[in-house]
Amino acid sequence: MPLLATAEPLAPAAHLKTKLKEVFGFGQFRGTQEAVIQNILAGHNTFVIMPTGAGKSLCYQLPALVLPGTAIVISPLIALMKNQVDQLAAFGVNAQVYNSTLTKTEMNRVKKDVIAGDVRLLYVAPESLTKEDTIAFLQKASISFVAIDEAHCISEWGHDFRPEYRKIRGIIDNLGGKIPLIALTATATPKVQLDIQKNLHMDDASVFKTSFNRTNLYYEVRAKRNTKKQLIQYVQQHKGKAGIIYCLSRKKVEEVAELLRVNDVRALPYHAGLDPHTRMHNQDAFLNEECDVIVATIAFGMGIDKPDVRFVIHYDAPKSIEGYYQETGRGGRDGLEGNCLMFYSYDDILKLEKFSKDKPVTERDNARQLLLEMTNYSESSVCRRRQLLHYFGESLDKDCGFCDNCRHPKEKFDGTEHVGLALRAVVQTEARFGLEHIAQVLLGLRNPHIDSYGHDGLPVYGQGKTLSGDMQLWLSVLRQCLLNGLLEKDIDSIGLVHITEKGIDFIENPQRITLTKDHDFEAEKQEEEDEEKTQQAAGHDEALFVQLKELRKQVAKQKNLPPYVLFQDPSLKEMATTYPQSLHELTHISGVGQGKAQKFGAPFVAAIKKYVEDNDIETAADVIIKSTVNRSKLKIYIIQQIDKKMDLTGIARSQGISMTELMEEIEHICYSGTRLNLDYYIREVVDEDKQEEIYDYFMTATTDNIATAMQELGVDDFSEEEVRLVRIKFLSEVAN
Numbered sequence: 079m080p081l082l083a084t085a086e087p088l089a090p091a092a093h094l095k096t097k098l099k100e101v102f103g104f105g106q107f108r109g110t111q112e113a114v115i116q117n118i119l120a121g122h123n124t125f126v127i128m129p130t131g132a133g134k135s136l137c138y139q140l141p142a143l144v145l146p147g148t149a150i151v152i153s154p155l156i157a158l159m160k161n162q163v164d165q166l167a168a169f170g171v172n173a174q175v176y177n178s179t180l181t182k183t184e185m186n187r188v189k190k191d192v193i194a195g196d197v198r199l200l201y202v203a204p205e206s207l208t209k210e211d212t213i214a215f216l217q218k219a220s221i222s223f224v225a226i227d228e229a230h231c232i233s234e235w236g237h238d239f240r241p242e243y244r245k246i247r248g249i250i251d252n253l254g255g256k257i258p259l260i261a262l263t264a265t266a267t268p269k270v271q272l273d274i275q276k277n278l279h280m281d282d283a284s285v286f287k288t289s290f291n292r293t294n295l296y297y298e299v300r301a302k303r304n305t306k307k308q309l310i311q312y313v314q315q316h317k318g319k320a321g322i323i324y325c326l327s328r329k330k331v332e333e334v335a336e337l338l339r340v341n342d343v344r345a346l347p348y349h350a351g352l353d354p355h356t357r358m359h360n361q362d363a364f365l366n367e368e369c370d371v372i373v374a375t376i377a378f379g380m381g382i383d384k385p386d387v388r389f390v391i392h393y394d395a396p397k398s399i400e401g402y403y404q405e406t407g408r409g410g411r412d413g414l415e416g417n418c419l420m421f422y423s424y425d426d427i428l429k430l431e432k433f434s435k436d437k438p439v440t441e442r443d444n445a446r447q448l449l450l451e452m453t454n455y456s457e458s459s460v461c462r463r464r465q466l467l468h469y470f471g472e473s474l475d476k477d478c479g480f481c482d483n484c485r486h487p488k489e490k491f492d493g494t495e496h497v498g499l500a501l502r503a504v505v506q507t508e509a510r511f512g513l514e515h516i517a518q519v520l521l522g523l524r525n526p527h528i529d530s531y532g533h534d535g536l537p538v539y540g541q542g543k544t545l546s547g548d549m550q551l552w553l554s555v556l557r558q559c560l561l562n563g564l565l566e567k568d569i570d571s572i573g574l575v576h577i578t579e580k581g582i583d584f585i586e587n588p589q590r591i592t593l594t595k596d597h598d599f600e601a602e603k604q605e606e607e608d609e610e611k612t613q614q615a616a617g618h619d620e621a622l623f624v625q626l627k628e629l630r631k632q633v634a635k636q637k638n639l640p641p642y643v644l645f646q647d648p649s650l651k652e653m654a655t656t657y658p659q660s661l662h663e664l665t666h667i668s669g670v671g672q673g674k675a676q677k678f679g680a681p682f683v684a685a686i687k688k689y690v691e692d693n694d695i696e697t698a699a700d701v702i703i704k705s706t707v708n709r710s711k712l713k714i715y716i717i718q719q720i721d722k723k724m725d726l727t728g729i730a731r732s733q734g735i736s737m738t739e740l741m742e743e744i745e746h747i748c749y750s751g752t753r754l755n756l757d758y759y760i761r762e763v764v765d766e767d768k769q770e771e772i773y774d775y776f777m778t779a780t781t782d783n784i785a786t787a788m789q790e791l792g793v794d795d796f797s798e799e800e801v802r803l804v805r806i807k808f809l810s811e812v813a814n
């Protein structure tokens with residue numbers, strides 16, 4: 079391994095390759111890396127658009143090693159800086175951070191080293207750059223170039239705007255001399271790209287753009303319905319493989335992680351609300367394959383380079399296509415299998431829209447525009463890859479054949495006339511309007527703009543209605559015109575579209591064009607809900623239920639126990655609905671814990687198995703989901719306190735609930751199959767003879783009903799609390 083890399087004059091290609099091998103251990107450059115590096119070495123401004131994982135940072139790290147002076151790297155996240163500096167240190171490169179996390183002494187040392195020319199790369203946060211002190215220091219240093227990482231933060235139109243990024247140009251001008259710039263980003267639409275270049279005054283930059291086409295990723299969008307069931311099913315199909323599930327809120331993250339856990343998936347949560355230790359532990363567990371699935375907010379994944387993530391699921395709709403692309407991009411980094419599934423519901427979009435309600439107008443409008451693009455993508459039945467690439471300014475001539483819309487095509491129709499009409503509407507409204515307005519004109523609707531511009535007098539006004547189609551269809555036609563290059567988004571005014579040469583050609587000389595209809599997820603959701611209701615109404619398999627009841631009677635007799643102790647009716651009904659065929663599956667039934675399954679489960683499981691075989695019942699496709707609902711925080715607390723033999727009145731008081739409420743909670747815990755040992759408390763409050771009498775009563779009773787018990791035992795001799803306490807003891811010992 080090399081010692082500290084030192085500055086050298088401009089290097090020929092062979093020398094760069096040696097450096098690449100020597101310092102970073104790579105034998106070859108990837109993609110446009112070498113061209114980018116040569117461009118920087120030649121002192122030109124450089125703009126790099128490269129998807130995550132394509133080797134972006136090397137583009138500035140390597141030239142920093144061969145150019146004299148220190149390269150300044152502006153990066154938005156302190157955690158990421160630290161990470162990169164550590165990696166470089168491991169390669170023997172002197173890289174330093176300069177930000178608010180340093181002490182005064184450390185700052186002084188870094189300054190001294192930079193001015194002495196010992197530091198190859200200096201990572202700075204944009205906030206620190208605005209400080210006069212920092213500028214004064216940098217003016218004394220010899221700077222090779224400035225790299226601006228995550229450059230999309232500059233653009234208000236991007237998904238990650240940071241106001242302090244807009245000051246960068248001014249600061250660099252203050253540093254004196256003509257310092258070459260390199261701006262890098264993993265996501266940039268043509269509009270964002272233009273905005274970045276304008277803001278950094280680097281219109282002259284050489285632009286290097288790597289294709290956004292990740293051919294090994296399979297894109298899929300499903301309606302958000304029965305989502306938990308779909309999720310478990312999906313994860314079980316990918317059992318043992320690494321996956322990331324993104325949720326919108328911390329609460330949802332916890333919920334989904336718990337849901338997976340109780341369904342035997344090795345899953346852990348990750349979000350900013352966890353304490354740093356747990357967060358680090360969970361992240362490491364994922365990297366070290368001690369857990370398969372990480373459930374996270376979008377805080378997770380930055381700077382993580384796990385090559386074999388096999389699926390990325392968006393449990394909630396993302397805020398922008400940029401975010402979606404970046405997050406799905408964490409799948410299949412090694413070029414092998416990568417499945418990207420998103421659950422979509424328009425409700426999610428509305429929820430996200432509410433988040434930006436209190437933001438300044440421009441920011442809010444922009445957020446809405448990003449969401450609109452997300453909605454369009456999700457609801458469209460056009461090839462997903464074509465849409466994604468189009469969004470990032472690339473075009474794909476034909477459908478990819480490797481996405482849900484390609485694999486399961488929706489109804490297609492001859493859209494020649496529709497397209498012609500839509501294009502004429504854009505021309506007649508003089509390219510000064512967005513898609514919605516154009517669709518409204520076509521449908522002959524009224525709105526203040528239509529009135530004031532006199533659009534009701536246009537030849538196309540109302541023609542869309544005559545030809546057939548509603549709002550959804552016309553918006554979809556217009557979007558497909560964009561995808562086919564017949565219309566183009568206006569780069570200066572967000573939301574506006576204009577016609578292209580190709581579009582004008584089409585009007586003059588129409589070619590047959592096939593369009594697809596959008597998905598109607600709302601309708602699909604509705605249908606499914608109806609279906610669910612009918613299923614529920616149909617309920618359990620009555621024949622099996624009767625058999626199981628009979629079996630319960632027999633087994634109870636053998637064991638000399640009252641039947642209700644084995645399984646209660648609701649549990650049997652659930653068995654007759656989901657057909658559990660192993661003791662493990664049996665524990666998924668509500669009211670059945672491990673103990674109960676072990677004690678009484680075997681004959682039931684055997685009977686169900688035989689029944690399923692005899693009647694040829696298809697159950698494999700049906701996933702049984704163990705619910706997490708009956709384990710609230712309160713219940714967990716109560717179980718823990720009882721384990722510690724805490725006084726019940728004390729538990730009730732500490733939780734601010736009445737004794738009656740506490741008893742109800744405890745009974746609920748007990749009836750869901752958890753064994754509780756209350757002996758320590760019962761001993762104190764119920765005398766031994768009474769305990770025995772109540773216990774014996776339940777052993778021979780035909781029901782565990784408390785009113786019946788009180789009647790049989792005698793209200794004068796026993797209090798209800800005594801009977802209920804002993805009933806818990808009895809059920810815990812005999813039934814659970």
Ligand SMILES: [Zn+2]
Nearest residue numbers: 461478481484
């Ligand atoms: Zn496709």
